[in-house]
Amino acid sequence: MTTKPDTAAALMLLLMLQWPQPLAAHTSGGNGLSGTWEVLLNNSGVVAMHMALTHLNTVIFFDQTSSGRTGYLLHRNSSCSGRRGGGGGGSSEPKNEGNGTKSSSQVKSCWAHSMEYDVATNTLRPLTLRTDTWCSSSSFLRDGTLQQTGGYSSGIRKIRYFRPCSDGRCDWTESPAVLAEGRWYSTSQILPDGGTEGGADRVFILGGLNVFTYEFVPKSHPNETAYELPFLHQTSQRRDKGNNLYPFIHLSSDGNLFIFANRDSILFDYRHNTVLRTFPRLPGSGARNYPSTGSTVLLPLDHTNFFQRVEVMICGGAAVGAYHAALRGRYYQALSSCGRMVITDEKPEWIMEEMPGPRLMSDMLVLPTGNVLIINGATHGCAGWQKAINPVLTPYLYHPNGKPGERFSVLRASIIPRMYHSTALLLSDGRVLVGGSNPYYRYNFSGYPYKTELRMEAFTPYYMRKFFDDKRPMNVVVVGGEEGIRYGEEFVVLFEMERRASTELEFVASAAPFVTHSLSMHQRVLRMECRGIQRLGEVLMSAVVKAPPSPVVAPAGYYLLTVVNGGIPSKSEWVRFLV
Ligand SMILES: *[C@@H]1O[C@H](CO)[C@@H](O)[C@H](O)[C@H]1NC(C)=O
Ligand SMILES: *[C@@H]1O[C@H](CO)[C@@H](O)[C@H](O)[C@H]1NC(C)=O
Numbered sequence: 001m002t003t004k005p006d007t008a009a010a011l012m013l014l015l016m017l018q019w020p021q022p023l024a025a026h027t028s029g030g031n032g033l034s035g036t037w038e039v040l041l042n043n044s045g046v047v048a049m050h051m052a053l054t055h056l057n058t059v060i061f062f063d064q065t066s067s068g069r070t071g072y073l074l075h076r077n078s079s080c081s082g083r084r085g086g087g088g089g090g091s092s093e094p095k096n097e098g099n100g101t102k103s104s105s106q107v108k109s110c111w112a113h114s115m116e117y118d119v120a121t122n123t124l125r126p127l128t129l130r131t132d133t134w135c136s137s138s139s140f141l142r143d144g145t146l147q148q149t150g151g152y153s154s155g156i157r158k159i160r161y162f163r164p165c166s167d168g169r170c171d172w173t174e175s176p177a178v179l180a181e182g183r184w185y186s187t188s189q190i191l192p193d194g195g196t197e198g199g200a201d202r203v204f205i206l207g208g209l210n211v212f213t214y215e216f217v218p219k220s221h222p223n224e225t226a227y228e229l230p231f232l233h234q235t236s237q238r239r240d241k242g243n244n245l246y247p248f249i250h251l252s253s254d255g256n257l258f259i260f261a262n263r264d265s266i267l268f269d270y271r272h273n274t275v276l277r278t279f280p281r282l283p284g285s286g287a288r289n290y291p292s293t294g295s296t297v298l299l300p301l302d303h304t305n306f307f308q309r310v311e312v313m314i315c316g317g318a319a320v321g322a323y324h325a326a327l328r329g330r331y332y333q334a335l336s337s338c339g340r341m342v343i344t345d346e347k348p349e350w351i352m353e354e355m356p357g358p359r360l361m362s363d364m365l366v367l368p369t370g371n372v373l374i375i376n377g378a379t380h381g382c383a384g385w386q387k388a389i390n391p392v393l394t395p396y397l398y399h400p401n402g403k404p405g406e407r408f409s410v411l412r413a414s415i416i417p418r419m420y421h422s423t424a425l426l427l428s429d430g431r432v433l434v435g436g437s438n439p440y441y442r443y444n445f446s447g448y449p450y451k452t453e454l455r456m457e458a459f460t461p462y463y464m465r466k467f468f469d470d471k472r473p474m475n476v477v478v479v480g481g482e483e484g485i486r487y488g489e490e491f492v493v494l495f496e497m498e499r500r501a502s503t504e505l506e507f508v509a510s511a512a513p514f515v516t517h518s519l520s521m522h523q524r525v526l527r528m529e530c531r532g533i534q535r536l537g538e539v540l541m542s543a544v545v546k547a548p549p550s551p552v553v554a555p556a557g558y559y560l561l562t563v564v565n566g567g568i569p570s571k572s573e574w575v576r577f578l579v
């Protein structure tokens, strides 16, 4: 039924569109535009099941404290648990779907379950988690602190904080406050309204296994509890473990939340607990949320329409009944379709497209170029322990503005399967950090065919190659970026360029997401307005850029600023947007 795009031709077309000068001489040894892979660490110590990049360019990652023995021994004494681990456990799932009241499961592990990875030095520092973070959620607050919520058993109602530091002394802390409900497989979304009145940051936390509510952190008054959201009941397929867990959330330009679960979506006014709009069902069968685990992005918001046009994209997922079939050792082919919808249209509609192949459990990243990288995952089964087979080793690159049918290209393959519990995120140096994969309850290095994976890789997109350096904006400085730029203010970006800038010079801000289970919570990319460019010297350029107008467009906090010259991005610098 579907025609697979000729990816080589698509790539050449892309090439000709973006770079009029011939590149053929530089594409020897395979396709020079397909990117490169490098193993950064052979032992990351901990499976990167959850991952986030801080504004100090360290990556915080963690797994589940209940997994016992990991690849990093903290200390050896008689009080630790988890020594029997050794990769045991196999496929037996724990019976307890606890709610945080089981004190016996307070974890004192001899093994690290969280790490801080320093990108510049390629080194690790172990961190200490007190309670179980398994399948939890997080958001960055405006001061760059990661607020981490929920998890499993002893951790299911916990609120934790990690405030990045440069002296290597910071660690996880736990709040005495707890969540109103147990949140295992829930989604976290930073809200814009904390910022507007100079009040505290406010975070919206949605769903969880057998939990059909949302709540706020912090609470607006001490007695505030969770609020029912019938949509979560309506989209739940109990027989298939929900198919609506880790619901997708995107903050729309009117301040309301787009919430997608299973195949359905709504526009939700969280201030008045009101569903404002029900969108059409995503066409096709199968589901898109855990354990059917597709992925989603918000396509770049653009100043040319005052950041008002909001377009969502969702790709991959699992076939109807995939969970049940996987329990019996049968692995159904994943979905290969993607849907795009402009949620701010008067009559929104899903426009469907086909990826080059079936795919689930992939990560979707909006690159500074505005193209979407689809990476990690498998072709058959669903999410969960040992419930998927056939890794997809090749990333796809999606070109949102390309000719329909020619938007996907297939990039260079990794050698490492990234199955359940793997992650990917963009670093400030332009590389994509890829880690994790553990389809077992415990670490299992003899697992077949997919062992627990402690290797950390970097995927470097083609445009970061030296070959493009003469087009690349270099040594970017955001004047006043560290102290913070106020909404709507103009600020100066200095950079160097050897050659004349192309007519397409873009100034892009990317929020740092929290990544787990193929979901990049709060991933958000904005193309800001450039009010003027001046050449100050032989190579030095100065641009006046206008900050986003409000926290609704860009919730307060740290963003990566990238200067993109005709499709070639600079390395990124952090900028803070303030009320
Ligand atoms: C990882 O191990 C391989 C095989 O032993 C070795 O060739 C490679 O240099 C190692 N890489 C790192 C980053 O340690
Ligand atoms: C074991 O290590 C923990 C954590 O460092 C410590 O609190 C505890 O006192 C140690 N116990 C013994 C018996 O050394």
Ligand SMILES: *[C@@H]1O[C@H](CO)[C@@H](O)[C@H](O)[C@H]1NC(C)=O
Binding pocket: 086, 087, 088, 089, 090, 440, 444, 445, 446, 447, 448, 449
């Ligand atoms: C690892 O997983 C395999 C299944 O692939 C299982 O047979 C084996 O028992 C597990 N290993 C350990 C040490 O539990």
Ligand SMILES: *[C@@H]1O[C@H](CO)[C@@H](O)[C@H](O)[C@H]1NC(C)=O
Binding pocket: 099, 100, 101
């Ligand atoms: C936790 O579960 C137990 C047993 O099901 C129940 O009695 C208790 O009320 C629950 N606690 C909370 C805080 O949900």
Ligand SMILES: *[C@@H]1O[C@H](CO)[C@@H](O)[C@H](O)[C@H]1NC(C)=O
Binding pocket: 221, 222, 223
């Ligand atoms: C919170 O609950 C207490 C005790 O039930 C009650 O006295 C108080 O008025 C409540 N406060 C709010 C803000 O609802």
